[in-house]
Amino acid sequence: MVEILEKNKCTGCTACMNICPKGAIEMVEDNEGFKYPLINQDKCIDCGLCKRTCPILNTKRNESINKCYVGYNNDSNERLNASSGSVFSLVANYVLDNNGIVIGAAFDDNNHLKHVAVEKKEDLDPLRKSKYLQSDLDHIFTYIKEQIKSRKVLFIGTPCQVAGIKSFIKKSDNLITIDLFCYGVPSPKLFEKYIKELEEKNNDKLVNYDFRDKSTGWKKHSNRAKFENKEIVISRYKNKYMKLFLSDIALRKSCYNCNFKLGNKYSDITLGDFWCVKKHYPEMYNKEGVSAIIINTDEGKVIFDNIKNYMTYKTCNIKETISGNQSLIKSATLPQKRELFFKELETTNINALEKKYRKKHLIVRKIKSKLKMFF
Secondary structure, X not given: OOOOOOOOOOOOOOHHHHHOOXXXXXXXXXXXXXXXXXEOOOOOOOOOHHHHHOOOOOOOOOOOOOEEEEEEEOOHHHHHOOOOOOHHHHHHHHHHHOOOEEEEEEEOOOOXXXXXXXXXXXXXXXXXXXXXXOOEOOOHHHHHHXXXXXXXXXXXXXXXXXXXXXXXXXXXXXEEEEEEOOOOOEOHHHHHHHHHXXXXXXXXXXXXXXXXXXXXOOOOOEEEEEEOOOEEEEEOOOOHHHHHHHOOOOEOHHHHHOOXXXXXXXXXXXXXXXXXXXXXXXXXXXXXXXXXXXXXXXXHHHHHHHHHHHEEEEEOOHHHHHHOOHHHOOOOOOOOOHHHHHHHHOOOOHHHHHHHHOOHHHHHHHHHHHHHHHO
16 A cells, blocks of 8 residues: 555545554654655555545535524633634533533643643633644544543544544544634644744743734734743734735645535534624624534534523524635635745745745735624
């Protein structure tokens, strides 16, 4: 066996690695900072499980309920500590109250993003809020498979990560999944470079990075970098990393042709910001954030029914949600200079990369588009 899947299609979901009965597959980082499966031919028995488990090779159109709501958590403090309306917190609390486990992305002490397990409400904070880079799943799928034998597990991640765990587990009444509105995943290598330069500039060690700090408001959120001795707030419109992210230049190759847009969701619930709330539902607007909630399965509807008493919500039209979140139906655009960008990533600083590769017209258009949603 030479390869499982063409590199430009692989999402790095780790399903193949976790399913391998001989441990013949490991995820190895390439020169762009993304991880791909590498097969040890000496261990491989050519059983084909990896190919039969790959969600890309076995993509099927899923029939979704697509019931849509606009809403938010009634607890304003929880909304402040979330990216949008803090609906994830309500689902997580429900699962934990029923002796379950929550699996989500969190930064470790070295600012490396990876999926971890949480069993107590007081440990949920690191899992909250958006992180604009690809998380490391490692062997979390194998851990989940063991846990669902006796308890509920909530997994939250990108659409392709959810497709990966659902392809690996196949079917279980104990597995609950949430995927997020996903524009695409930037390279962890780019983020590591950005953090390193940020630390050098401030002559201090970074201890926490918040992509969605709401001290400047939900619709005008900023990035907040907390160092050992100080904190700084960075406007997302001036943030070099975010500009490169929004220019599509640093995304994983599979993000340019995503298989898991609306209409082919593997999750029970899809969550994101309801950016156009002022236009369509002005009475639902609040300054701490509003969520768009898309129910994809009967299990997702059961979960929603168990948390809705803690929410302010109303039924909405899914087209209104899409109007402010085109990434629900469209993949990112592949820039012509992407390969050149990654060749220079190793030796060129973030400022120079941003000046050379950002799409000025694209950034301006996206900012204007966002503003139109509110006014």
